Amino acid sequence: MKPVLTQDIELGSQITANFWAWLARLRPQSLETSPKPIGVDTMTWIFRHLFAIAVLPFTVAVVIPVWLARRNAVSLALAQTAAQVALQACGVAILGLGLLLFSASLRRFIREGRGTLAPWDPPRHLVVAGAYRFVRNPMISGVLLVLIGEALLLLSWPHVMLALIFFVINAIYIPLIEEPRLAVRFGESYREYCRHVPRLLPRWPPWQPH
Helix, strand or coil: CCCHHHHHHHHHHHHHHHHHHHHHCCCCHHHHHCCCCCCHHHHHHHHHHHHHHHHHHHHHHHHHHHHHHHHCCCCCCCCCCHHHHHHHHHHHHHHHHHHHHHHHHHHHHHHHHCCCCCCCCCCCCCCCCHHHHCCCCHHHHHHHHHHHHHHHHHCCHHHHHHHHHHHHHHHHHHHHHHHHHHHHHHCHHHHHHHHHCCCCCCCCCCCCCC
16 A cells, blocks of 8 residues: 555645646647748737746846836945946856856757746746756746846845745745646656756756757
8 A cells, every 4th residue: 555645645636637648638639730930820829928928037027126116216226336246247157157047048948849938828848958958947037137237237135035935935836836837747857857957956967958
């Protein structure tokens, strides 16, 4: 007889698989089978990606930071001390690195994964190239770097707290919800990937899949 904990994990994995399979059936079948969206499906394809970006990273990295800045009377201004200027310079560099990491990862997601970054419209293929050879969640890392860069650039503690909250939420969500779902969808190939590539801290040298 299997331990109760093992039975609960298997039941939870099965429920997760059934739920996401149900969501998958809601997507247009033409997008499932077409290797490249053409015609009217191209507009649907573009809308799917724009909607996912607007709802998730744009809201986190733009809408909420702007709201926080207005609520706390924070404005962008050149610092008065050398230490603060150094912090702002670091913020610009980190912000740029975050945008670069996010955009490069998103491009891989679209071209190779054939899906969006949203959990309701996930990629159809496992992406293990590019930045994904260093860390399993480069888009999350990119958004986190953007938030840290914004906090340093604005010299704002509320924005520091936003970056911390974003990190904590993903540190809980990814291992408890996202990774079991990916293991169900991609099977042993994803488990093999997880054995070689860390979740949050990048590895060196990058993983070379067989």
